[in-house]
Amino acid sequence: MDLNTRFPAVSDLRKRAKRRVPHFVFEYLDSSTGAEDQTQRNRGDLQDVHFWPAILKGKFDPDLSTTFMGRDYPLPFGCAPVGMSGIMWPRAEKIISAACAKAGIPYGMSTVATVLPEQLAPTIGDQGWFQMYMPGNPDFRADMLKRAKASGFHTLIVTVDTPFESSRERQRRANLTIPPKVNLAMIISMMLHPEWTLGTLKEGIPSLKLCEEYAAQANANSTEFHSLAHAGHIIRGQPGWDDIAAIRDLWDGPMLVKGVQKPEDAVRLTEMGIDGIWVSNHSGRQFDGGPSSISRLPAIRAAIPDTPIVFDSGVMGGLDILRALALGADFVMMGRAFHYAVGALGEKGPPHLINILRDDMISNMGQIGAGTLAELPACLMNPPGAGQTP
Numbered sequence: 001m002d003l004n005t006r007f008p009a010v011s012d013l014r015k016r017a018k019r020r021v022p023h024f025v026f027e028y029l030d031s032s033t034g035a036e037d038q039t040q041r042n043r044g045d046l047q048d049v050h051f052w053p054a055i056l057k058g059k060f061d062p063d064l065s066t067t068f069m070g071r072d073y074p075l076p077f078g079c080a081p082v083g084m085s086g087i088m089w090p091r092a093e094k095i096i097s098a099a100c101a102k103a104g105i106p107y108g109m110s111t112v113a114t115v116l117p118e119q120l121a122p123t124i125g126d127q128g129w130f131q132m133y134m135p136g137n138p139d140f141r142a143d144m145l146k147r148a149k150a151s152g153f154h155t156l157i158v159t160v161d162t163p164f165e166s167s168r169e170r171q172r173r174a175n176l177t178i179p180p181k182v183n184l185a186m187i188i189s190m191m192l193h194p195e196w197t198l199g200t201l202k203e204g205i206p207s208l209k210l211c212e213e214y215a216a217q218a219n220a221n222s223t224e225f226h227s228l229a230h231a232g233h234i235i236r237g238q239p240g241w242d243d244i245a246a247i248r249d250l251w252d253g254p255m256l257v258k259g260v261q262k263p264e265d266a267v268r269l270t271e272m273g274i275d276g277i278w279v280s281n282h283s284g285r286q287f288d289g290g291p292s293s294i295s296r297l298p299a300i301r302a303a304i305p306d307t308p309i310v311f312d313s314g315v316m317g318g319l320d321i322l323r324a325l326a327l328g329a330d331f332v333m334m335g336r337a338f339h340y341a342v343g344a345l346g347e348k349g350p351p352h353l354i355n356i357l358r359d360d361m362i363s364n365m366g367q368i369g370a371g372t373l374a375e376l377p378a379c380l381m382n383p384p385g386a387g388q389t390p
């Protein structure tokens with residue numbers, strides 16, 4: 001199968017993933033919350049960032065390499081943490097992390113992955129970033145960080161934009177609960193997707209492995225937690241600023257805070273010794289009433305001119321990566337795109353996605369006359385913020 005002909009864009013991978021995985025799985029990945037307006041704003045405002053096409057620049061080869069938080073990367077993008085990743089395709093976490101390691105780009109493992117950090121140690125190589133939903137229990141926090149570090153994860157991501165459960169209506173309509181409880185509609189959908197189902201049964205029903213362990217420990221210590229339905233409660237505390245300071249003290253490596261949208265929060269975090277700010281609105285999965293993520297980038301860049309910035313939410317191609325970099329991001333991460341890829345093509349998906357993104361970046365940098373990523377801001381047509389949600 002010639003992947004470049006059949007699946008030249010992320011949208012092709014999405015379409016194929018939709019056919020290959022059960023309905024509840026696709027809805028889990030693809031949905032946001034509420035009326036999904038924020039997801040549309042994320043896309044619309046990205047599309048509104050324009051570059052000047054360049055002519056007569058002469059011969060040049062675009063260089064996509066970058067240095068981010070002290071490490072060299074051949075490409076300025078990677079895979080964002082996605083909970084329950086292994087539900088998208090059997091062994092998804094291992095497949096995607098191995099593809100990232102091979103390409104020399106970061107892979108963010110979620111606290112609510114379907115594998116343990118130790119199980120990814122053999123595949124992540126030097127590319128592991130570990131994402132933490134701060135547990136309320138300080139012993140669990142410390143233990144989680146110790147295990148992540150011992151498994152080779154060198155960069156910590158602390159996600160702070162999930163203070164409450166979000167409604168996720170599409171996910172509910174598809175009957176998906178977290179952790180999943182099998183029902184009749186799911187069984188029918190699984191029977192219609194035998195490759196996914198057989199592979200999933202072979203690997204074992206996906207579950208939130210790390211949460212399960214802490215839930216089991218909590219169970220042993222108290223009667224308060226008596227079912228896995230409480231795992232999320234154990235894992236997701238409702239952190240405040242003090243908790244960030246406590247984690248900063250515990251983690252001696254690079255630390256990013258994910259889910260920042262306001263310049264003043266970015267400044268405060270930087271002053272607290274946080275190494276990098278991750279501008280994200282969780283791709284519209286938590287809150288439907290906020291601005292697009294890309295529209296926040298210029299003001300945050302201006303507020304913290306020297307702090308590394310990661311961007312995500314709505315990125316669906318190489319051109320979007322260039323847009324975010326031009327507006328002030330140093331690095332761009334994608335959640336859904338990597339999972340459409342693995343759902344569409346299994347092991348072949350993530351490497352193919354990386355090729356799509358790389359080729360798209362090179363082609364578009366050629367069109368706008370940018371030889372390096374540092375030249376991108378000068379190629380912008382509209383000044384930062386123009387045409388975007390205030």
Ligand SMILES: Cc1cc2nc3c(=O)[nH]c(=O)nc-3n(C[C@H](O)[C@H](O)[C@H](O)COP(=O)(O)O)c2cc1C
Pocket residue numbers: 028029030080081082083084110111112131159258280281282283285312313314315333334335336337
């Ligand atoms: C299915 C799904 C699960 C996610 N789970 C997590 C998670 O466990 N932790 C986290 O910090 N972010 C999580 N995110 C958010 C991603 O890390 C990232 O912010 C978002 O996917 C980026 O937008 P994109 O999907 O448009 O690329 C999840 C996103 C999706 C789509």
